[in-house]
Amino acid sequence: MQNSLDNLRTHIHDLSTEEVKQILSEMPPHDVVEVWDDLSRDEALQIFLLFSLEKKVELITELGQSDQEALIERLSEESAREIFEMVEPDDLVDIIQSLSEEVRGNVWRSLSEEARNQMQFLLRFDQDDAAGLMTPRYLAIRRNVTVGQAFAFIRTNATDVETIYYIYVVDDLKRLQGVVSLRDLLFNDDAARLEEIMVTKVVSVQEDMDQEEVAKLLESYDLIALPVVDGYNRLLGIVTFDDAIDVIREEQTEDVYKMGAMDGAADRYSDSSILRLVRKRIPWLTILLIAGTFTTNVISHFESLILAAGFLVWFVPVITQTGGNSGTQSSTLMIRGIAMGEIQFRDVGEVLFKELLVGLTMGILLAGVIILRGVFLPPGVEVIEAVAIGSALLFVVVFSSLIGALAPLVIHRLGLDPTVMAGPLMATLIDVAGLTIYFQAARLILRI
């Protein structure tokens, strides 16, 4: 499938607009977005206008920010109205928020009075909260309604709700009382009242719950949708599973970026300008550079030792790198464990004990490797020198395994995000301490 996509992207300009449209119509939205980059703005618009309304709606919600903006800017008010009427309100909020001031005005003008009100309601909420994910297009019915009446209601009123598979039961004040799945409706008698068959212990979330928690909860219960309520338990909207998947993907990208020493949002690479890429990357590089320069102080401090045993310097990069790697391994395990809710600060004793044993085992193995390498391969050192380096490495590995595990736990305990302690920062901090341990240990063993 990847091949046919590559193929299309290579030959796209040999095909007629009609042919391209035909091919794209049958592709998953995700793939169409990839091909979109290879089209000029005008070609893209031309093909877009040939799509069915359904495909248009699908595509416009999937496109990256800059493609989205370029396309919307070029739409007539007529087409814009037709499309935005069909876009789910939660997606529409996202689109509106990512557009420039000017294009946003275009969208706004194309909306109906009702849609505008709905947008204004949704725009009140923090976009990283449960409420920022929710759609107000859900099904809510009163508790004394019968199953038969509920079916009739759904058949006439539910054409534009996002899911009809859960029906929420509310009271006069819109307070959430229970939930009935469409499945429950089907398997019950038409005369039964909703209050008799509804589940009253509804899994719901507060409007200000963090979106990551919302995704975890939905995942934990394998739900298609979760109701969002305010402080008075009034139903505000629902979050559906597809939004939860988006949140999981988004957080995933952000975590990977943090491990790669970058901050910020999950933009597409090809959408990012040079300046934007520099701004995303330079802060961490500078912080790490400044933190890393303390190693210059460490090395210059051991100048007399280095003059006496110059070979120690040869092994500086491999010692710092190995320390950084074992520390990164520990911190990665902790960060992941914390994120999954599996490890907490209270486990610190068990964790450090484990890391001590793991660090010792690995340190001994690695010391063996570097001693053999040092003695038998160029540049070549004496056996006692190799043993000094190997022993120093052992200490470094044990130290970095312990500190790599401890740091994320402490940071999480302080209420901060332990992901900052992933790879790069951990490695840099370990460099400074690791070099001190290395030179100190070597000095003791070599008796210099």
Added chain:
Amino acid sequence: MQNSLDNLRTHIHDLSTEEVKQILSEMPPHDVVEVWDDLSRDEALQIFLLFSLEKKVELITELGQSDQEALIERLSEESAREIFEMVEPDDLVDIIQSLSEEVRGNVWRSLSEEARNQMQFLLRFDQDDAAGLMTPRYLAIRRNVTVGQAFAFIRTNATDVETIYYIYVVDDLKRLQGVVSLRDLLFNDDAARLEEIMVTKVVSVQEDMDQEEVAKLLESYDLIALPVVDGYNRLLGIVTFDDAIDVIREEQTEDVYKMGAMDGAADRYSDSSILRLVRKRIPWLTILLIAGTFTTNVISHFESLILAAGFLVWFVPVITQTGGNSGTQSSTLMIRGIAMGEIQFRDVGEVLFKELLVGLTMGILLAGVIILRGVFLPPGVEVIEAVAIGSALLFVVVFSSLIGALAPLVIHRLGLDPTVMAGPLMATLIDVAGLTIYFQAARLILRI
């Protein structure tokens, strides 16, 4: 919520079994799993037996491997039968595969003839493929059935299918002809035939499609379930959205581990023995150590330069670290872009051009920082020396940005997984080349 969970875990042994059971009954399964670790095997069993059957089923599928095994081992054949009859077949396959030989026998004996056949059918497939995720509990109906008949059929036959929200339409040979959502059924007349209202362009997957691709496709179309077919388009089962979420999480953990220089599966930390942790971590550490020792050759090669300008050694760790960091940034962006299908090898020209400009900009800024640091802060170097170091750093940053971007693209092009080029390996490879560039550039500028 996290607080109440911590609270419970701290005080769990002050509560009666009945109280603990009461609290756990109302908790999300995900949280119960966390608390489970704090219970002894016997306490856990005692509480487990008090749960409702539904809760038992929920919990047993969520538990980590070792807790699952310990629990199942202690169940009577009677309880085991009752529970496993309720577990979804796709989950049951996963459980069976993760159990030890011996306990697996227990489970097998507790299954009905029918369930055993079903398991044997599912166990034939590769667990990382679409078929490995699927459940055979789906709804399939013939095309000439009417909407009214379909409803009647669902109401009487569909009590044990995993989702009733999609009804698949098949012919006599079970070949997939179309799909009708329950929503479509509701909004159509009872007399309409399924063939008139079904969607014939069904989004389906082949049995051997990689599970990651399956998850992406389901995500792309926001589907609750995807049908899995064999080479003859015969319906084998369905993959539901909750399984897709599990796949996304699993892949996420594996990617994070790879960036943290570890291989292997996403086990729970507390379930992993010392030996298992060492086995997970030592292969990469050893490979990186051996690759990293080439830096000893580089440094010893420049021995005469170092004798003449000893301060160059002070900056070795910060140079290698910064080179590694900028290379990691580039490779992270590429790996993510490739995974999201956004970047391909054909974009290599555009990518390298961007990275060149980004690398130059960042290199100049970082050179400025290190020159100021070198001149004004201890250990302190001459201006010309600081300029030599700064310029060398500039070269290193540009080089590592380029190689960091190029390597994953090339590796992906060769059909391999570019994630191996994440952080650690990239940093080690850059160390060797980066040090050469650093000393060479410094030698030229200092004219030694």
